[in-house]
Amino acid sequence: MASVVPFWFTIIAILWTGFFVLEGFDFGVGMLHNAVGRDDAGRQAAIDTIGPLWDGNEVWLIVAAAAMFAAFPGWYATLFSAFNLAMVLLLAALIARGVSFEYRGKRDALRWRRTWDGLLTAGSVLAPLLIGVALGDLLHGLPVNSAQNFTGSFWDLFQPYALWTGVTLVLICALHGATFLGLRTTADMHERSGLLARRIAPFTGVFVIGFIIWTHVTASTTFFLNVIELLAILAVIAAVSLVYARRDGWAFTATAVTIASCILAIFVDLYPNVMVSSTSKAYNLTVQNTASPPYTLKAMTVVVLFFLPLVLLYQAWTYYVFRRRVSRPESQAAPEPGTLPAADGPAAAPEPLPRLPARDPDAKRQPHR
Numbered sequence: 001m002a003s004v005v006p007f008w009f010t011i012i013a014i015l016w017t018g019f020f021v022l023e024g025f026d027f028g029v030g031m032l033h034n035a036v037g038r039d040d041a042g043r044q045a046a047i048d049t050i051g052p053l054w055d056g057n058e059v060w061l062i063v064a065a066a067a068m069f070a071a072f073p074g075w076y077a078t079l080f081s082a083f084n085l086a087m088v089l090l091l092a093a094l095i096a097r098g099v100s101f102e103y104r105g106k107r108d109a110l111r112w113r114r115t116w117d118g119l120l121t122a123g124s125v126l127a128p129l130l131i132g133v134a135l136g137d138l139l140h141g142l143p144v145n146s147a148q149n150f151t152g153s154f155w156d157l158f159q160p161y162a163l164w165t166g167v168t169l170v171l172i173c174a175l176h177g178a179t180f181l182g183l184r185t186t187a188d189m190h191e192r193s194g195l196l197a198r199r200i201a202p203f204t205g206v207f208v209i210g211f212i213i214w215t216h217v218t219a220s221t222t223f224f225l226n227v228i229e230l231l232a233i234l235a236v237i238a239a240v241s242l243v244y245a246r247r248d249g250w251a252f253t254a255t256a257v258t259i260a261s262c263i264l265a266i267f268v269d270l271y272p273n274v275m276v277s278s279t280s281k282a283y284n285l286t287v288q289n290t291a292s293p294p295y296t297l298k299a300m301t302v303v304v305l306f307f308l309p310l311v312l313l314y315q316a317w318t319y320y321v322f323r324r325r326v327s328r329p330e331s332q333a334a335p336e337p338g339t340l341p342a343a344d345g346p347a348a349a350p351e352p353l354p355r356l357p358a359r360d361p362d363a364k365r366q367p368h369r
Helices: 004-036 040-048 054-071 073-082 084-103 110-140 160-184 187-219 227-245 248-270 294-321
Strands: 273-275
Touching: 004 040, 004 054, 004 110, 004 160, 004 187, 004 248, 004 294, 040 110, 040 187, 054 073, 054 084, 054 294, 073 084, 073 110, 073 273, 084 110, 110 160, 110 187, 110 248, 160 187, 160 227, 160 248, 187 227, 187 248, 227 248
Parallel strands: none
Antiparallel strands: none
């Protein structure tokens, strides 16, 4: 069992990292689609860049939570009881995002579409903020007693380090989404994506560096940063530089490495704990005192080693199929609801139908042969 428990902690860390790398740019597109698309056609084009991808990316969140429940039920029980109300808000944000993708185009009314656009933006900001607060609380600590029960209140969740972690993830997702839009759009939308990325990049760099230093001070007694923490700082510096150099592909890669290393830094600094108790270090939840029985972990290991590569291959194929850029449909773009389309000139008269030859009434009918 001793070797299986660290393996499953690693799998959970990978699942959370994969979720933020993939769903992170979905969140970013949701935050920025109003700014990148100046009219309804532009906003829809921005949403179309993630249309075939976002629901598959959210599966990583479900699998990560399910893996925590199956491999470390004690951790799952304490965490979800502490974040009961926050989880309700998270689910509401995710539901609002999902519904907005489908419902915003159901009616042409201006207020209808603006409402769903607002819900998409709000949900895309709230989801990474709440998840970031939860991950920050794991490392900083929450009031947990000897029975592994959360003894605090809802407001205990929003401590300074956790809030900084949440805001950092929101900014990284915004930059990640801007670089993704730079890869997937053309013409004026491409230019606005680059402009937004250059405006967001400096703030993201400051918050990521502050997050890494704060994380290191919280979790470590050594002076030097570990490899993952150092990678996060180097990656965000590279991302800022590449954004200003307008190297879209490399900038997107750098933001992906930044968000991955930030999530991994939390889990690396957390191990062997899974949830720190601010009441007493003796009450910390660890990989050993929250793990499932050995047989359960071994059976799950067989399943994950077989199915995880298949899922990764399928998702990679999906990204390959939908790799092309999305253009704003100028010729098919509908005007904003409540406005009239501008006329390009006088309407052309319809072409007359061809005239059939007149029939001679005195013509003799030819016999059928």
